[in-house]
Amino acid sequence: MLDCKDAATPMATNCYLDLDEAGKSVDQRMYRESHLTAVKRILKYLKGTKGLGLWYPNGTNLFLNGYSDSDFGGCKIDRKSTSGTCHLLGSSLISWNSKKQACVALSTLEAEYIAVGSCCEQSLWIKSQLENYGIKIRKHSVEM
Incomplete structure (x- = not known):
């Protein structure tokens, strides 16, 4: 995944992580290929946003x-x-x-x-x- 293309958002707007009984199994648990695709998308998003952060200005009203x-x-x-x-x-x-x-x-x-x-x-x-x-x-x- 080090050479993968970055993703602009962590999840696709058309992605629904429902119980996927018909999908191809990727391990012995109930995880399916659709779940693996969603996790890969999150990793692509994190890879592309390493330089982003949150800024907390000093002296603001609490x-x-x-x-x-x-x-x-x-x-x-x-x-x-x-x-x-x-x-x-x-x-x-x-x-x-x-x-x-x-x-x-x-x-x-x-x-x-x-x-x-x-x-x-x-x-x-x-x-x-x-x-x-x-x-x-x-x-x-x-x-x-």
Whole structure:
């Protein structure tokens, strides 16, 4: 993979990693050729973005903002929703997460509540960690 062509994005927009029972098996587990193709794409993306990084400017206001979103029944296999969260300290991204929810939501509202609960939990943890270092947060918010 050292001589491979770079990929502009980590995943193709038409890529769905569903249970691929008809696909060619690449090992004794349930991994199929479609899964291997997706992993290779991620490696190509990482190879092409080695020089990129995140910049955290000094002296910015310390406001903690958390954002959450979810889909409703996005997984085609078990109909579980996926939650996503991100947290910014000032204008700098400090945390992000994407995870399949543990239970099946019965509505889009329930899926959003689960996502915002996860976001609040992470916000409180970040706030307590910063306070342990003597950093006081003047304002924090969570948005769906």
